[in-house]
Amino acid sequence: MTSAAPFGPPAELRVLGLGGIPEVRPGDDLARLVGDAIAGSGAGLLAGDVVVVTHKVVSKAEGRLVDLRGVTPSPFARGFAERTGKDARQVEVVLRESRRIVRMEPERGVIIAETAHGLICANAGVDASNVEPETVCLLPIDPDASAAGLRAALGERFGFTAEETPGVVVTDSFGRPWRSGIVNVAIGVAGLAPLADYRGRQDAAGYKLHVSVLAVADELAAAAELVANKLDARPVVLVRGYVPPTASPPGTGRDLILDPTRDLFR
Amino acid sequence: MTSAAPFGPPAELRVLGLGGIPEVRPGDDLARLVGDAIAGSGAGLLAGDVVVVTHKVVSKAEGRLVDLRGVTPSPFARGFAERTGKDARQVEVVLRESRRIVRMEPERGVIIAETAHGLICANAGVDASNVEPETVCLLPIDPDASAAGLRAALGERFGFTAEETPGVVVTDSFGRPWRSGIVNVAIGVAGLAPLADYRGRQDAAGYKLHVSVLAVADELAAAAELVANKLDARPVVLVRGYVPPTASPPGTGRDLILDPTRDLFR
Numbered sequence: 001m002t003s004a005a006p007f008g009p010p011a012e013l014r015v016l017g018l019g020g021i022p023e024v025r026p027g028d029d030l031a032r033l034v035g036d037a038i039a040g041s042g043a044g045l046l047a048g049d050v051v052v053v054t055h056k057v058v059s060k061a062e063g064r065l066v067d068l069r070g071v072t073p074s075p076f077a078r079g080f081a082e083r084t085g086k087d088a089r090q091v092e093v094v095l096r097e098s099r100r101i102v103r104m105e106p107e108r109g110v111i112i113a114e115t116a117h118g119l120i121c122a123n124a125g126v127d128a129s130n131v132e133p134e135t136v137c138l139l140p141i142d143p144d145a146s147a148a149g150l151r152a153a154l155g156e157r158f159g160f161t162a163e164e165t166p167g168v169v170v171t172d173s174f175g176r177p178w179r180s181g182i183v184n185v186a187i188g189v190a191g192l193a194p195l196a197d198y199r200g201r202q203d204a205a206g207y208k209l210h211v212s213v214l215a216v217a218d219e220l221a222a223a224a225e226l227v228a229n230k231l232d233a234r235p236v237v238l239v240r241g242y243v244p245p246t247a248s249p250p251g252t253g254r255d256l257i258l259d260p261t262r263d264l265f266r
Numbered sequence: 267m268t269s270a271a272p273f274g275p276p277a278e279l280r281v282l283g284l285g286g287i288p289e290v291r292p293g294d295d296l297a298r299l300v301g302d303a304i305a306g307s308g309a310g311l312l313a314g315d316v317v318v319v320t321h322k323v324v325s326k327a328e329g330r331l332v333d334l335r336g337v338t339p340s341p342f343a344r345g346f347a348e349r350t351g352k353d354a355r356q357v358e359v360v361l362r363e364s365r366r367i368v369r370m371e372p373e374r375g376v377i378i379a380e381t382a383h384g385l386i387c388a389n390a391g392v393d394a395s396n397v398e399p400e401t402v403c404l405l406p407i408d409p410d411a412s413a414a415g416l417r418a419a420l421g422e423r424f425g426f427t428a429e430e431t432p433g434v435v436v437t438d439s440f441g442r443p444w445r446s447g448i449v450n451v452a453i454g455v456a457g458l459a460p461l462a463d464y465r466g467r468q469d470a471a472g473y474k475l476h477v478s479v480l481a482v483a484d485e486l487a488a489a490a491e492l493v494a495n496k497l498d499a500r501p502v503v504l505v506r507g508y509v510p511p512t513a514s515p516p517g518t519g520r521d522l523i524l525d526p527t528r529d530l531f532r
Binding site for chain 1: 270271272273274275276277278279280281282283284285286287288289303306307308309369371374376378386395439442443444445446447448449450451460461462478479480481482484485486488489491492493495499500504505508511521522523524525528529530531532
């Protein structure tokens with residue numbers, strides 16, 4: 001019942017991890033740096049490309065860094081830190097970035113929190129890797145706005161119409177219940193459909209597809225991570241040749257956050 | 267603090283969705299069909315490639331299909347089906363494939379179950395799309411064994427040593443708590459490290475990475491889905507150019523199932 005594609009050249013997607021992004025500092029023009037990396041790679045930017053950027057460089061450019069030396073932990077943060085061997089100031093920042101604690105596990109020092117964005121992730125996205133000592137990095141305030149801003153600037157630089165400008169995905173790596181390890185996901189999206197909605201479409205047997213909304217922006221983020229490298233050597237990735245499988249409209253990262261009323265695992 | 271890659275040609279990963287896989291039937295030699303598709307694509311098979319296969323064709327070849335006309339639903343299955351408008355025989359099959367119900371939501375007819383493999387997913391992986399009417403498709407009995415068998419056969423056909431034979435990933439699409447849509451994940455793995463373990467490695471600032479085990483097999487599965495297409499037109503995908511980021515040893519899909527004692531969301 002499969003509507004099989006015939007023999008012949010494969011459908012090809014290329015995932016291009018770009019070099020040439022220097023250490024990003026608050027106030028840097030990230031769009032210029034990303035544009036330079038695209039230009040310097042020789043790959044150029046084509047209509048239909050998707051530009052995938054790890055949030056770390058977005059957050060740094062936007063100044064979303066906290067100097068722990070200026071943070072006074074609350075008694076609650078100190079208590080949790082003492083029981084877990086964590087830095088109380090860092091716990092304090094995690095709590096400030098949280099609008100709800102989903103799980104708190106003192107034995108392993110785990111805090112799973114819901115951020116102001118509605119994202120649910122470890123430490124509310126607060127991260128001390130790949131930043132200066134005594135500093136932590138927060139998520140962008142509005143990753144969708146970050147993605148949209150970067151997209152607009154790239155469109156202008158490379159001479160695209162607003163519609164034809166490649167989509168932009170801003171990513172972070174999240175853990176998942178039930179599964180080991182973390183995977184890259186999309187926290188900000190601009191200019192592409194984050195979900196491919198197959199509902200109502202039929203397979204070759206005429207059977208209506210059941211579970212049929214694919215989180216393609218998360219899959220693009222995951223694909224990009226395979227060349228980006230967790231150590232952030234290549235924080236900007238071009239995905240080339242992606243053909244949206246459905247005519248679903250463009251959306252944002254918020255579309256990837258499950259409506260709480262439909263979530264069985266709050 | 268980023269150890270940035272220099273300007274220059276990008277690191278490139280190619281994701282090649284193969285055509286030429288016919289409708290698969292119980293007893294078919296899947297390795298031969300996959301080998302034919304690889305040969306027919308002109309892409310060949312190279313050391314370092316990863317062959318990503320949707321479980322649907324694996325399950326079909328292995329005869330993991332159930333004719334609903336031979337299924338007698340239990341009173342419990344009938345009760346749930348009546349309240350949800352579902353096919354009681356299909357609910358019965360879901361229950362038979364489950365070793366534990368994680369959530370059961372009659373209003374929307376949702377069953378999230380843990381399978382015999384330890385996978386937690388909707389309907390215990392039982393799926394009625396892309397199969398004959400009155401038939402449902404189950405997950406392979408042992409997706410790791412399926413992956414290993416396919417890998418061995420491909421290695422033989424294409425003349426690889428056991429060590430150099432490309433890795434194989436068998437996939438399914440799962441929903442996630444908190445996030446919309448489903449994503450492709452690895453349920454069977456052979457010949458590659460499903461997790462890239464960065465623990466103990468330091469970033470350029472000398473800061474030990476915190477959350478530092480990446481589920482790369484799930485990211486490979488996700489990347490493959492972007493060209494595979496939910497309608498299963500291209501159930502076999504070659505990922506070419508993937509460079510494992512750590513020296514983590516080869517493993518199986520079981521490594522991607524979180525140890526229940528470490529899972530805060532059982």
